[in-house]
Structure formats: C-alpha cells, structure tokens
Amino acid sequence: MGSKLHALAEPIAPFPLDVSCAEVHQVFSADPDLLAAAVVDGGRPVGLVNRHEFLVQLSHQFGWALYAKKSISVLMDHAPLIVDVEMSIIDLSRLIASEQPSALLKGLIICQGSDYYGIGTALGLLRFNLAYNRERAVELELARLQAERANRSKTQFLANMSHELRTPLNAIMGFSEILQQQLYGPVGDARYQDYAADIYRSGEHLLGLVNDLLDVACIEAGRMQLDEESCDIGELIASAVQQIVRRAEKAGLSVTSCLPDDLPLLRVDAKKVRQILLNLLTNAVKFTPAGGTIAISTGLARQGELFVCVQDTGVGIDEADIPAILENFGQAENELSGNNEGVGLGLPLCKALVEMHAGSFHIKSKPGVGTRVYFILPASRLISVAA
Ligand SMILES: Nc1ncnc2c1ncn2[C@@H]1O[C@H](COP(=O)(O)OP(=O)(O)OP(=O)(O)O)[C@@H](O)[C@H]1O
Numbered sequence: 001m002g003s004k005l006h007a008l009a010e011p012i013a014p015f016p017l018d019v020s021c022a023e024v025h026q027v028f029s030a031d032p033d034l035l036a037a038a039v040v041d042g043g044r045p046v047g048l049v050n051r052h053e054f055l056v057q058l059s060h061q062f063g064w065a066l067y068a069k070k071s072i073s074v075l076m077d078h079a080p081l082i083v084d085v086e087m088s089i090i091d092l093s094r095l096i097a098s099e100q101p102s103a104l105l106k107g108l109i110i111c112q113g114s115d116y117y118g119i120g121t122a123l124g125l126l127r128f129n130l131a132y133n134r135e136r137a138v139e140l141e142l143a144r145l146q147a148e149r150a151n152r153s154k155t156q157f158l159a160n161m162s163h164e165l166r167t168p169l170n171a172i173m174g175f176s177e178i179l180q181q182q183l184y185g186p187v188g189d190a191r192y193q194d195y196a197a198d199i200y201r202s203g204e205h206l207l208g209l210v211n212d213l214l215d216v217a218c219i220e221a222g223r224m225q226l227d228e229e230s231c232d233i234g235e236l237i238a239s240a241v242q243q244i245v246r247r248a249e250k251a252g253l254s255v256t257s258c259l260p261d262d263l264p265l266l267r268v269d270a271k272k273v274r275q276i277l278l279n280l281l282t283n284a285v286k287f288t289p290a291g292g293t294i295a296i297s298t299g300l301a302r303q304g305e306l307f308v309c310v311q312d313t314g315v316g317i318d319e320a321d322i323p324a325i326l327e328n329f330g331q332a333e334n335e336l337s338g339n340n341e342g343v344g345l346g347l348p349l350c351k352a353l354v355e356m357h358a359g360s361f362h363i364k365s366k367p368g369v370g371t372r373v374y375f376i377l378p379a380s381r382l383i384s385v386a387a
C-alpha cells in the first residue's frame, strides 16, 4: 500500500465556478454519500463545498431565495486545505493535526501540480489508516516471527557448537593432565611438563567459556532447569571463597567473609548458586588492583529475604555502563581490561540464574572506589533456621 495521497483521493467530479447553488444542491440531494466537492476554474481548484455547511446555508429561512440562482462562489470555502498528491499520508496527518484540524470536518482538496486531482475526507483518512495499520501489523508480526526464528537458529547453533567443542576439550585436558603428572613414565625435558600445564590451563579456560556459552544458549531457549535441593548458603560461600583465595592473594588482595551462624537453609540449585558466587568473586579479583580488599557477606534482609553481597575496592564501573555489562558479551573499559581474559558472559548469566530463583540482581559501583554486587533470594526460598 502506497503511503502517498493517491490512495486517499476520491475522484469526485468538481463543479465549475459558474455553477449555480441550485445545481449544486441538486447534485448533493442526488448523492447522500457526497460529503464535499471542489470548485475549479479551468482545472485549478478555487474553493470547496462542504455538504453540511452548504445545506445549512440553503435551508436557512431565506437561503434558497438568496442563493439558489447565484454562483457557488458565494457559499464555497475560499481557503480550503489544498495539498499535493505526492505528500505522504503521515505528513498530511501531521499538517491537519497541527495547523488545520477543521479540514477533518470540511474535507480537503488534493492536487497534482496545480490541477485538481480529488477530494480527501476524514472517512477516507480513517479507512486508509485502518488498512495501513492492518498491513503494518501483519508486517510487524512477520518481522517478529523472522527474528524469533533467527534467534532460535542462533541459540541452536550455540548449543550444538558448545557440545561439539566440549568432547575434544575434555580429551585435551585429560591427556595434558596425564602428561603433566607423568602418569606413564617421565616425559624427559622439564619444559614438556610446563607445556602440558599450559595446555591444561588453556583447555580449562576454553571449557569455562564453552560452558558459559552453553548456559546462555539453554537460558535463551528456555531449557535451563533448576535442580533444587536444600543447602547451606554459608558452606557454599565458604567453599567458593576457598576456590579463589589463592588467586586473590597472588594478586595482592585480601578476602574477608561475614557469615552469620544462624543462617537458614535454602532451597536452591546449589551448582548454580556456586556458579554465581564464583563469577562474582572472580570479577572482584580481576577488577581490583593489588592492595585492595574483597568482602563477601550474607544475611537476612528486613522482609525475611536473603541477600548475598560481594564488595570490592576495585576500579569500579561507570553507572552508564551498567545496563551494557548486564547484556551478553557486554564489557566496560577500565585500566584492568587488558588483563581480562573473559568475554562478558559472567554477569548476564548470574543475573539470569538469580532471576530463575525468583530473586533480584543489583550492581552499585563508583569508579575508582569499588563495586558492590548483590542478589536477593525471596523468603520463599528459605527452609528453616539452621541450629
Ligand atoms: N567487580 C567489578 N569491578 C569492576 N568492573 C566489573 C566488575 N565486575 C564486572 N565488571 C565489568 O563488567 C564487565 C562484564 O563482566 P562479566 O563478568 O559479565 O564479564 P567478564 O568478567 O569480562 O568475562 P566472563 O565473566 O565472561 O569471563 C567486565 O568486563 C568489567 O568491565
């Protein structure tokens, strides 16, 4: 459907300027659907007759006697809205709304160059808009389906690739570990052992990345499920801290944890909560310069929900960057970005996993001061207060 005025213009025969009001009356009486007509002088529009206004004037007590024999010029609108047929319907709608709303009631004249082309009415505009909106809705629905299909293929591709990559990676890691440990006898030169250790570390890094990609694909496809069990959040935190503490100390950071004794047991997917904790602690280690501290704490909030907070004294994040780093592959520029081997999947994964537990995920940060990332699990996830 074209969006120019050709679609709107009704080819209503115009009146010549010398037609009498009585003749115009005859035409309007014969056609009850005729709402407006143009008056032309040698093809050029000079006025518009609106059915309602014209009939009101004529039916006035002396209207017929006064006007019947006179030229239509006495009762026509001398300054109607005249627009070119090449104008877009959107522009016309804007023009009517902002400058000449009366054209909606009276009608308007559509020209091609300086010649009369047709009449536009509110009814025509309404019909056009209805058809146009219907067509747009169909187009949008098609585009939505197409985007959904493309997204599904992308997710499927990610899932397949991740599976395909995991098998050889496991072999690489398994065999490099065997070499490193010299399980079947000495490898000779000590450098072989170093290389095997490098291969193992690289494999481990790649496996982490592939696992994250697989998780993203599963979440996007709605296939990620929670494997819920009752677990002790204090223990989960302590074991996550233990896993990163060596790396933190090597980076010149101190790690503290504040875990109240009377924490309740939680009904959560322990593997996923551990994944969240490790992601947050790893970020804190990566983005805090030597000499800094990392503190992890947990406890019950006012409404009985449980919070877990990882706080660091690192480089911080500009507030404007926070929405972007919560998107897949979103990373912010900072002086430690160069050392970052990650790809920007940790935080969006954490957020999605917290939300799968019906919790909420928050980041508060100040560049140069530090970052506080915390998540809140609803009270419905608490099972009991540990003895
Ligand atoms: N504690 C933090 N302090 C400062 N910046 C942070 C912190 N945590 C995250 N960021 C910023 O947010 C970005 C995204 O974090 P995210 O964990 O999603 O990805 P990543 O750590 O870069 O890679 P991945 O987690 O996939 O290995 C980081 O690259 C960093 O710019």
Ligand SMILES: [Mg+2]
Pocket (backbone or CB within 6 Å): 279, 282, 283, 342, 345, 346, 347
């Ligand atoms: Mg990360």
